[in-house]
Amino acid sequence: MAKGFTFKQFHVNDHGCGMPVSTDGVMLGAWAALPVSGQILDIGTGSGLLALIVAQRTAEHGNAITAIEVDDGAAQAARRNFADSLWAPRIGLAHQTIQGWASQQPAGSVAAIVCNPPYFNHGEQADCQARATARHTDTLPHHELLAAIRHLLSPSGVASLILPVYEGEQLIESARAHQLFCQRVCEVKTTERKAPGRLLIALTAGPSAQLNEQLVIHQNGEYSQAFVALTKAFYLKM
Incomplete structure (x- = not known):
C-alpha cells in the first residue's frame, strides 16, 4: 500500500516532511478564494497538499501554480507528489x-496565495529540524511573510491562510501595517460547544467590509453538513 494519504484525485506521500497531511491544510485548500486566471502561489508547501488541492480546483482554468518550500526533505516529497x-x-x-523568491518577482504578479504558515513564536522547538521549520516562525516570521504577500499580491488578489485563533488575530492586526486587509474570516470549531481553534483568513491589498463566517467540523458524532460540503471533493469517504 502506498504511504501517505490518498484523496479522490491525487495521493500525497508526506514521508520526510516536518508536518504530515492535516485537516487544516485540506480546509484551507477547499476554502481559499481562487482566480480563473493568473498565477497561484503556495507558500511553504510541505508535502505539496495545498498546491495539489488548488490544482484540482483550478483544473478547468489551468492556472500556473508555484509551490515554495525551504526544507530539503519536504521539497523532495512535494516534487514527487x-x-x-x-x-x-x-x-x-x-x-x-x-x-x-519574492525578491526576484515583479510586484503584484500573483493572483492568489495560499499558506499554512508556522505559528510557534517561542518555547521549545521540535527535535526534528524539519518539524521545527514547519512549526516555528524562526525561518518565516509573520512580518516577513506579510511583507512578501504584500509585494506579490495583485490589486485584485486574495491571500488565504489558516492559523490558531490568537496567532490569527495577531496576524490580522499586523497585516494592516503592510496595507493588507481582512476581507473574510472563518472561525473553525471542532464541535458546536467548543471554542474556535482555528481561523481561516482572507487578506486583500485594498480595504473591504469583513465577512465573518463559522465552520463546525463535527455535529452529533458525525462530520457536519457544512464540513462535508466543503471537503467532499477531496476526501475519499465523503
Missing part, C-alpha cells in the same frame, strides 16, 4: 525561502 499527479505540467516547485 507533483510529478505523480494529473497536474504535473502546471505545478512548479521553488526550493528556497519565500523571502528570496
Whole structure:
C-alpha cells in the first residue's frame, strides 16, 4: 500500500516532511478564494497538499501554480507528489525561502496565495529540524511573510491562510501595517460547544467590509453538513 494519504484525485506521500497531511491544510485548500486566471502561489508547501488541492480546483482554468518550500526533505516529497499527479505540467516547485523568491518577482504578479504558515513564536522547538521549520516562525516570521504577500499580491488578489485563533488575530492586526486587509474570516470549531481553534483568513491589498463566517467540523458524532460540503471533493469517504 502506498504511504501517505490518498484523496479522490491525487495521493500525497508526506514521508520526510516536518508536518504530515492535516485537516487544516485540506480546509484551507477547499476554502481559499481562487482566480480563473493568473498565477497561484503556495507558500511553504510541505508535502505539496495545498498546491495539489488548488490544482484540482483550478483544473478547468489551468492556472500556473508555484509551490515554495525551504526544507530539503519536504521539497523532495512535494516534487514527487507533483510529478505523480494529473497536474504535473502546471505545478512548479521553488526550493528556497519565500523571502528570496519574492525578491526576484515583479510586484503584484500573483493572483492568489495560499499558506499554512508556522505559528510557534517561542518555547521549545521540535527535535526534528524539519518539524521545527514547519512549526516555528524562526525561518518565516509573520512580518516577513506579510511583507512578501504584500509585494506579490495583485490589486485584485486574495491571500488565504489558516492559523490558531490568537496567532490569527495577531496576524490580522499586523497585516494592516503592510496595507493588507481582512476581507473574510472563518472561525473553525471542532464541535458546536467548543471554542474556535482555528481561523481561516482572507487578506486583500485594498480595504473591504469583513465577512465573518463559522465552520463546525463535527455535529452529533458525525462530520457536519457544512464540513462535508466543503471537503467532499477531496476526501475519499465523503
